[in-house]
Amino acid sequence: MRFRRAAGVVLVVAAIGSSANCGANADRRARELRRTAGSWAATLRTATDEWARDALPAHFVASTIDVARQELTREGDRVRSQSGAGASAAADEVLAALTPLRAAVERGDRGSAIAVAHAVADRIPSEPTPPVARPQ
Amino acid sequence: MKNLLKIGLGIVTSIGGFLDAGTIATAALAGAAFGFQLLWVVILGTGCVILLTEMCGRLAAVSHHSLSDAIRERLGFRYFAVPLVGEVLVDLLVLAAEIGGVAIAVHLVTGITYLWFVPICALGLWALLWLGTFSAIENGVSLAGMVTLSFVVAAFGMDPPWREIARGAVPSLPSRDAAQYWFLAVGIIGALITPYVLNFYATGAIEEKWTVKDIAVNRVIAATGMSFGSIVAMSMLVLAALVLGTRGIQVDSYEQAALVLTQPFGRWGLYLFAASLGVACLGAALQVSLNLAYVVAQGFGWNWSENLKPHEDARFAAVYTAAILASSTLLFVGDPIGLTTLSMALNAVIAPLVVFPLLVIMNDRAYLRDHRNHVLGNLLVASVVVLAFVVAAVAIPLEVFGG
Numbered sequence: 365m366r367f368r369r370a371a372g373v374v375l376v377v378a379a380i381g382s383s384a385n386c387g388a389n390a391d392r393r394a395r396e397l398r399r400t401a402g403s404w405a406a407t408l409r410t411a412t413d414e415w416a417r418d419a420l421p422a423h424f425v426a427s428t429i430d431v432a433r434q435e436l437t438r439e440g441d442r443v444r445s446q447s448g449a450g451a452s453a454a455a456d457e458v459l460a461a462l463t464p465l466r467a468a469v470e471r472g473d474r475g476s477a478i479a480v481a482h483a484v485a486d487r488i489p490s491e492p493t494p495p496v497a498r499p500q
Numbered sequence: 501m502k503n504l505l506k507i508g509l510g511i512v513t514s515i516g517g518f519l520d521a522g523t524i525a526t527a528a529l530a531g532a533a534f535g536f537q538l539l540w541v542v543i544l545g546t547g548c549v550i551l552l553t554e555m556c557g558r559l560a561a562v563s564h565h566s567l568s569d570a571i572r573e574r575l576g577f578r579y580f581a582v583p584l585v586g587e588v589l590v591d592l593l594v595l596a597a598e599i600g601g602v603a604i605a606v607h608l609v610t611g612i613t614y615l616w617f618v619p620i621c622a623l624g625l626w627a628l629l630w631l632g633t634f635s636a637i638e639n640g641v642s643l644a645g646m647v648t649l650s651f652v653v654a655a656f657g658m659d660p661p662w663r664e665i666a667r668g669a670v671p672s673l674p675s676r677d678a679a680q681y682w683f684l685a686v687g688i689i690g691a692l693i694t695p696y697v698l699n700f701y702a703t704g705a706i707e708e709k710w711t712v713k714d715i716a717v718n719r720v721i722a723a724t725g726m727s728f729g730s731i732v733a734m735s736m737l738v739l740a741a742l743v744l745g746t747r748g749i750q751v752d753s754y755e756q757a758a759l760v761l762t763q764p765f766g767r768w769g770l771y772l773f774a775a776s777l778g779v780a781c782l783g784a785a786l787q788v789s790l791n792l793a794y795v796v797a798q799g800f801g802w803n804w805s806e807n808l809k810p811h812e813d814a815r816f817a818a819v820y821t822a823a824i825l826a827s828s829t830l831l832f833v834g835d836p837i838g839l840t841t842l843s844m845a846l847n848a849v850i851a852p853l854v855v856f857p858l859l860v861i862m863n864d865r866a867y868l869r870d871h872r873n874h875v876l877g878n879l880l881v882a883s884v885v886v887l888a889f890v891v892a893a894v895a896i897p898l899e900v901f902g903g
Contacts (some may be wrong), residue, residue, distance in 0.1 A: 403750040410747055410759055419766040423611025429753040435752055490748025495660070495741045497536045497667035498675065 381438075390443075396453040397443045401454035402490035404432040408465065409485040416474045425477070429466045433459060454488050518549070518729025519648055520784035521601035522594075522691040522840045524777060527733045528757040530684045532750055533677070534895025536668030539734060541685045543669055545692035546730035548884045550722050551856065552693065553701045555862050555873070555881070557718035560705035563867040567702045568798045570867060571857045577799075579857075584799050586850035587695050588792060593843035594696070595788045595827035599625065600836030601781030603752050608774040614698040615832065622828040625785050629820055634707040634806040637790075643782040648732045648780060650772040655735035658742050665738060682894070687841065689891050690848030693884070696791040698854060703794045707807060715871060736760070753837070793819040852888040859885055 412438040416422040436459050440467045461484040468477035530538040556567050563570065572580040600614065602621040607614035628637060674681035701722075710718070738759040744751065751757050754777065761769030790806060796819045797804035803813040810817035830839065859881045862873045873881065 400750060400752065402748055403752070403756075406747045406749045407759070411750065411755075414759070415763050417766075419762045420770060421611070421767075424608065424755070424758075424770060427607070427611055428753075430756055431753045491747035492748040493533060493535050495535050495664065495742070495746055497539070497664045497670075497879050498672060 388444040389449075394447050397439050397452060398454045399491055400439060400490050401436060401458045404436060404482075405458050405488045406490035408432060408461075409481045412465075412469075412474070412477045412481040415469070416478055417496050418443050422469055422472065425469050427465060427468065429462050458484055458488055459495040514645075514725040514729035518692065518697075518726060519645075519732055519780040520594075520691070521597045521777075521781050521836060522687070522844045523729075523733050524736060524780060524842070525737040525751065525754075525755065525837060525840055526684060526687045526897075528740040528744070528751040528760065530688065531737035531742075532744040532756075534674070534681060535741045535745055536665050536738065537672060538673070538681070538684060538688065538756045539665065539668035540671045541688045542692075542730060542734050542737065544671075545689050546726055548887065549692050549697065550859065551877075551880055551884060552685050552698055552736075553717055554722040555728060555858060555877075556698045556702035557705050557710070557722055558715055558871055559858075559861065559867060560702040560873045561710040561714045561718060562712055562869060564706060565867065566706055566794065566798055567699045567854065567858065567861075567870060568795045569862045571854070572799055574861055574864065574867070575857055583695065583853040584795060585849055586846075586853065587699075587795055590846045590850060591788050591792045591795075592823060592827050592830070592842055593839055593846065594694075595785060595792070595823060596830040596834070596838050597843055597882075598781045598785035598788060599736050599824075599828055600831050600839065601754075602778050602785065603831070604725060604836060605774045605778030605781065608754065608758055608777070609771060614836075617845055618828050618831050622824050625782070625789065625854055626824050628786060629789060629806070630810055630817065632792050632806070634675040634704065637786055637806065638704070640791045641779070642784065644779045645783060647772065648776045650761065650765070651732050651735040651739060654761055654769075655742075657764045658739065660738050660742060684784060686848060686891050686894055689887070690844040690851070693851050693855065693888060693891075694847045695851060695854040697769065698858070699795060700787050700791045703791070703798075707805060712871070739764075789820040789823050792823045793817070836876060848888075848891045850892075852885060852892050855888045856879070 407428060407483075411420060411425045415422060415425045436455045440455040440459070443451045443455075461480055465477055465480045465484075468480060527542070530541075546800035559570060560566060568580070568584075571583070599618060599621050602625075603614040606612075606617045629643060632640075674862070705714075705718070740757070741752065743758065743760045745748075745761050749756055749759070758770055758773040761773045762816070763769070765772055793816045794804055795804075797813070797816045800815075802815045804816040805813060808816075859873075859878065861867055862881065863878065
């Protein structure tokens, strides 16, 4: 009887612990999504800049935009289901910029593409890592 | 001259085993996320794989047994069946990732969805195996693999902070994101200490008819070949730190990884990256599919050799044919980077099952005669076995929490 009571207490504690952990995991995923959104914004800025100086072909920039859309949509849906709509705001903002960006790339308008990519990268900054052996 | 050509085996093993979809992706991830902090893991993994490949080459030269053959004979089929099944399953995943890598390389250059190229790449791979000989494949991949030196040239050209790079060679603990740091560390080790690399190297030595006279050359080949791959992998990590990390770009796709060469090389950068990725993945695909066929054929005592015509070792040929078909199909249900990270974690889990028996066999007079391991060699291999078990234990949890 004592063992069963102890087992019950352990189960309740484990349930509370895992639900708290779920909450912590949801926060972690939301933070990771924010970082991922910043990463893709930086990627698109770099890709459009390289396209502008003719270091990348237009089809590469277009496929980078498509991959960004795929990744951010998938991750955004997952985070929204766990943490609500607000948690994916950064990803949603990058996603919103992808349509005008892709349109600019398709018509060969480098100036507009750069403007869109730079604007979204300024609004959703990335988290750079310095090129050192002991990043902080 | 003959010895120089033998270095081809070291380089092709390195290109397929060291430099493949897994290492390229992990090195880029590591550099972008942690700067130069994980360089020490690449150096540690290089040391381990040089040690293990030298032993496998010595085993083949003295006993004329491949690693799989020796394990089966020495420890019995019941033991051998476990790593056999594990290796077949993992190799299928790795093969899918490598075929996917080749298809993605073509996609990067053409802009056409990579899935269209999967059947073409699979067919091309199969044709090379069906029609080619071991030395033709070995020399072809070694030569083509020189394109991966573009990472080294680019890294030097970016004038990196050498003092920081030297500091990165010293082991350190993570200051943040510990789960991801150790996931990447385990991933790098798991991508390097792979059973298929060890068995391929030993079987290749038998295909090339090595004898006791080749033992000294074997040491040079193992060290040179694996160092080649290591330097390219470290260059990739450095480039990712300099180009991607400084911009806050994580590596979630090969499109992001490709940016490491456009800065130094302009338009040529994309083509060099695609060529390097394509050759490395093709080399790995050839190696993994051959290894699958070698392991199964050796396990069941069938005829095997890439130098025989397919009708002379029909079951050997049937194995790699079936493997290529099965792996290509996987790509239509899973993405290459996902398959890569999963296969690296599973590789880490089965590695101890192959490395531990190697320690036993390398001390067996019946196989190595007067060329058994010395005390230092045994200590080093024992350390690698311990490392392999630790990596195996943490690989799956880290895949879940840090991946």
